Amino acid sequence: MARIEKFEDLKVWQLSREICRDIWHLFEMTPLGRDFELRNQMNRSSGSIMDNISEGFERNGTREFIQFLSISKGSCGELRSQLYRALDRKHISQEQFDMIVVKTDSESKLIGSFMSYLNSANYKGSKFTKPTSTSNHADAQNPEPETQNPEL
Template sequence: MTRGFRFENLEIWQISIEVGDTLFDIADNLEARKLYRFAEQLRGAGLSISNNIAERTGSLSKKEFCQFLNYARRSCYECANILIVIQRRSYIRVETKQALFDRLDELSRKITNLQKSLNL
């Protein structure tokens, strides 16, 4: 029997991994164009979302849990900002940015709703 971690069953973690994969693909393309700083920032921000959701499942208190969710939500906004910059520089298409914006917005809202359900 294979054991897993609690976070793997969370919809917000699953979405964050999906979004993160797409962000990593974009970062790989940026790196191939020698745009290393953009690639590094995008990877870090994208990975931060799922990392903080995963890390929060190890929290022992609701307050700590909420704090990690807040970090994950803030990373969604960081990714959105990076996407704006790289789209303005024509490194990605407007459609690519918008599709990711939609997913990041959905994820951010789901994280916020989970935070609200904690009644802190």
């Protein structure tokens, strides 16, 4: 089983980073880069996906992490809506639109699955674990479970 030790290990975060790079590439290569208002909105929503995953992970509490994942999932929908606006304004091609919409849809589903997994887990987070006086003090302070779903 894979052990998740940092948010960079999460496939859900890795895909969100890829989406951010794809969005930035659109800004550099298409007329979308000159529509500053839409560009700024898309930059913020794509960044929100990855930033909320990382922030939620760092909170060390499952309930908080789920809340931040929910925000990330909402940002996926927001970005898809903005992609429709970019397509309708002819800033991007249908092919460019399709490529990123498929990724954002996959990301949204992956986040939803991760939220379901976390909701069903008994683990509340490392900040709720009280240190014990055992010889293995490091594990007592950071008893994060191995993930049952290595795709996350």
